[in-house]
Structure formats: C-alpha cells, structure tokens
Amino acid sequence: KAGVTQTPRYLIKTRGQQVTLSCSPISGHRSVSWYQQTPGQGLQFLFEYFSETQRNKGNFPGRFSGRQFSNSRSEMNVSTLELGDSALYLCASSSGRGGLPSTDTQYFGPGTRLTVL
Amino acid sequence: QQPVQSPQAVILREGEDAVINCSSSKALYSVHWYRQKHGEAPVFLMILLKGGEQKGHEKISASFNEKKQQSSLYLTASQLSYSGTYFCGTGGATNKLIFGTGTLLAVQP
Numbered sequence: 641k642a643g644v645t646q647t648p649r650y651l652i653k654t655r656g657q658q659v660t661l662s663c664s665p666i667s668g669h670r671s672v673s674w675y676q677q678t679p680g681q682g683l684q685f686l687f688e689y690f691s692e693t694q695r696n697k698g699n700f701p702g703r704f705s706g707r708q709f710s711n712s713r714s715e716m717n718v719s720t721l722e723l724g725d726s727a728l729y730l731c732a733s734s735s736g737r738g739g740l741p742s743t744d745t746q747y748f749g750p751g752t753r754l755t756v757l
Numbered sequence: 758q759q760p761v762q763s764p765q766a767v768i769l770r771e772g773e774d775a776v777i778n779c780s781s782s783k784a785l786y787s788v789h790w791y792r793q794k795h796g797e798a799p800v801f802l803m804i805l806l807k808g809g810e811q812k813g814h815e816k817i818s819a820s821f822n823e824k825k826q827q828s829s830l831y832l833t834a835s836q837l838s839y840s841g842t843y844f845c846g847t848g849g850a851t852n853k854l855i856f857g858t859g860t861l862l863a864v865q866p
Contacts, residue, residue: 644798673854682759683799683844683856696853730798742848743787743806748798 644733644749652755658719661752665712665733672714677728726756760847762857769864774833777860779845781826787848788821788828794841840864
C-alpha cells in the first residue's frame with residue numbers, strides 16, 4: 641500500500657503571499673490531520689478532516705484553512721504569509737474506523753518544507 | 758496543553774537501555790509514540806489506549822498510567838537505528854492529538 645504523499649516537498653515564498661499544500665492519504669483512510677513542526681514548538685495540531693468535514697481545529701489564526709475532497713485528499717492553505725510560518729507541514733492519515741484521531745494510529749507523510757522570506 | 762517529555766536528550770551506547778517519559782496535566786484516553794529521524798516523517802511506534810489496549814512495535818514496550826496521566830517508553834538493548842527524536846502524543850477529551858516537544862536519543866557505537 642502506498643504511504644501518505646505530500647506535494648510539493650519544498651516551497652519558498654515571500655511575506656504576504658499565499659500557499660496551498662496537498663496531501664493524499666493512504667488508500668482507504670478517511671481522516672486527514674495537519675500539523676506544523678518547528679524547532680521551538682515541536683508538532684502543533686492544525687486541524688483534522690473526516691469525510692470532507694472539519695472535525696477539530698487547533699489554535700492557529702484564520703489565515704490557516706483546509707479542506708478535504710470526496711476522495712479523502714486534503715489541502716491546506718495559508719494566506720498572507722508571515723516569516724513565522726516557516727516550518728515543516730506534516731499531514732497524517734488514519735483509517736477513521738477508530739472514530740477519533742486520538743485513538744487511531746496516525747501515518748505521517750514526508751512533509752512540505754515551507755520557507756517564507 | 759502540551760505534554761511534558763523527559764529527558765529532553767539522552768546519549769546511549771549500543772546495548773544500553775533507556776526510558777522516555779511523557780506526562781500530561783489532563784485526563785488521557787490515549788498515548789501515541791513516534792520516532793522521527795532527521796529530515797524524515799515521524800514513524801508510528803506504539804499506541805496505548807485507556808483500558809489497557811496496546812498496538813505497536815514488537816521490540817518496543819511502553820506503559821500507560823491512566824490515573825497519573827503518564828506514559829513511559831522502554832527501549833532495551835538499544836541499536837544505532839534507535840537514534841532519533843521520540844515524540845509522545847496524547848489524546849484527551851478534545852479528541853485532538855497533542856504532541857510533546859520530543860526527546861532526542863543518540864545511540865553511539
């Protein structure tokens with residue numbers, strides 16, 4: 641079974657721009673979660689989607705948004721980029737059969753490294 | 758609230774054992790453990806659920822004390838391949854998975 645894929649792997653943007661990141665979950669998985677990873681803060685939860693609905697959201701500003709499509713693929717968008725948005729953005733998929741991401745094994749993709757100049 | 762991991766970093770020789778602890782101030786339904794090598798995605802190691810169910814890696818063991826909201830990961834007879842950063846993720850009433858800041862483990866020959 642193919643793993644979680646994320647595109648692009650690397651991005652360089654300038655302040656004020658917006659960016660869209662894509663995540664394709666493991667086949668059959670219906671839940672996709674997004675995380676921001678920085679050296680100082682570790683892995684920070686952004687949001688989780690299940691069957692095209694956002695089930696949970698972390699403490700990030702509204703500039704961070706996401707969506708999930710009927711095939712479970714997910715995108716996250718960051719508008720009006722700031723220097724502090726530079727990070728590794730990871731998505732993780734889970735089957736969703738466990739009902740909750742907190743009790744379901746998460747499988748991570750390789751991440752998208754975003755650099756904001 | 759972010760769980761607290763200890764120690765922050767540990768250096769081992771091959772064959773030595775290590776324990777990594779994860780502690781939360783909130784009631785937990787689950788604890789997840791992941792290992793991340795530099796430049797790679799976090800890899801699932803183990804999940805421990807309230808009630809005693811465990812799923813995970815055969816060569817790694819862990820404990821989950823629900824009353825104390827604590828978990829420990831036990832790495833025995835460490836190998837060079839064990840090197841990396843270990844994260845615990847805790848699941849509680851909010852259903853979000855909240856990760857600790859990680860424990861850096863370096864295994865030397």
